Amino acid sequence: MVSSTDVQKLFLQSLLSRPFVSATLAQTIWARCVAAVKAADPTLQIQHSSNRLAWDDFVARINVDLNGLDLEFKNLHDENTGREMYCLVNLKGDDVAQLATDYTPNEIAFFKAILEQIMLAPHESYCISSLAALREVSNLKSSMTKTQGELLLSSFVAKGWLHKTKRGRYTLSTRTELELLQYLKSTYPEEVLDCNVCDKIITRGIACPNADCQNRMHFHCFATYRRQKGTCPDCTTDWPREATDGGLIPIGEGAARDGQDAKRRVRVRSVDTSDDDSDEGDAEGEDEDEPAATQQSMDVDEDIKPKKEGKGKGKGKARARR
């Protein structure tokens, strides 16, 4: 039987077939779902309107349905474009969720290694060059060719797990920021910073030039803020009109300088690996020994946590403000 609830069902099916959608695309799909259901039964009365309130209500209804399944239809602003993105997010990293990906454990390890390099990149640049990303294949436990690494990288990008910038550098994708936020926060507690305006993770944007001030904003948050005020909300330092005018400290790709990822950074997790500059792979190789390394999912959540306690504090990188 066709019923008006079919709109929601069809919409969810659509979401399952896509890694993420922009808010506008999601709303267009919604409208189209309504049309599709009406095509099957023209007599149905279906509520639909294109205003934001109706949309938020629709999203809320979907999330009521998903409640209990540990899935959530969440939104976040893309840090590059400022566009609002939606994604069906898995909130739980159980053994069931391990199926959610067709990546092998070794491929997941590669992904995690890249995440680590992105998170530990110097000067809050949160990105690595494609060369540095590819170099990670040689630090994996099981062997992987560079060709395979390249394929994987483009697969990660195509599936929305990584973002590739115009300069050819890899950054966190909106999907990763949504779905792996817990993992990132627990693994890199000092590296995960929040935007002062929207309180969401920031890996691209600006920081107040005042060395003592901790204020950071996304580009799109800055643009909105700057329209009203000309000074830093925390320390009242004067801010330039445009984020690109100079004077503000860039976060993200803008902070990356050439040749800086020559050195690989490794988060030292166990106390006995005292040598900070220990050559590549050693420190990482160690904890991959644990059974957790067999985890098969992008939901890398669980396997790192037990190691948290033993981790040297900020060994890999002291994130002191300059």
Add this chain to the structure above:
Amino acid sequence: MARAGPSRASQRYSQSQSQSQPGSQRRASQSQRQRRARHQEPEDEPEEEPEEEMEEDDPDADLRRGDADNDLARKANDLVRLALFNEHKRTPLRREEITKKVLGSSSRAFTIVFEKAQEILRSTFGMEMVELRSRAEVNKTANGANDEDDLDEARKAAGIKKRAAAIGSKTYILRSNLDPIIIEESLQTDEKILEEEMADAPSDDDDDDDAASSRSYGSIIAWNSTDHLAPIGFGYVVLALILVSGRVLGDNELKAYLKRLGANLTSKLRFGMHATQRNMTVDKYLEELIRHGYIERQRVGDNQKTGKGRGKRARPGADDDTGAQYEWRWGNRAYSEVGERGIAQFVAEFMVGDEDADEEEDAEAGGSRHARRGRQADDKSKFSKMVRGIERAAGGELADLK
């Protein structure tokens, strides 16, 4: 089960997080902890096997029953997750997997958990788990179609149902149960969606050699991103070849057909951008199709005892060094996902549709509306003729979706 490990870890995680994170984060992690705690609850207690035999005068009976209900609900939710995630890989979900990953020690609850999960899938996602038919079932219905051509549809359908209840394959796939019109609509290109998809697409144009494979079609269901189109197209061709060869095709014959199509076992099939490998040989992909349950390869003769249908051809030649001969048939997933009729329509649409394009040109060149309508009717009859032809070639009535 491994479950205890992760949940303990996550509990510790949320504790440490609520210490270290300010404001909003703490709220989030608290609710998370609550959720985890709720999840863990039933596990901390010993198994509740005797639940059904509980005496009426037990004061805790109601309470415990409530817990058991929660437990069942949680397991049903887990099964929904398992079914959804498993479908990503396209391998059928086996009952043992459900027992192992979802039910744990209370495997007796399969039916009730399964029903609850079905209900959630139907009401939330418009999907349901469909049990694939076992080999024996497929054979029986195939024979039935061959031997009792004159039986009317209804009786046959009833017969099939009875058998399905008796012997299932205990493997499941996920299938949409929305109205066929809605499904059809959801696959059509919509200009507005296409526009938005274009706007969403990452604009970096450095490695655009795979642009074709990452192209979008503006349909509600992004069918192009869930399957790899070139390989799945190849798979359908193989299914069609098997079907029109009387539902069974010798290995050598398949190779010969492929050769005529310009492919051999070492030809490469191209995969989309999101795959972890860019291409796969035909040989390997056939293996993959077997794993997914689309096709089956059997040694000739193996099937004899289960009552192979009559009218099957003799297979020439030995196939490999062991001297064994192989033949290809449809796998049970193909019967439940596309169906014989679906493949026949795919072939007919493809063949007739091609001519259609030519004729439209004719019509535009100067044909009157009357002539065009005539041709449309013509196409229609060609289409059904084609389907009938395929039916004959298959050696019996085409089966609908099972």
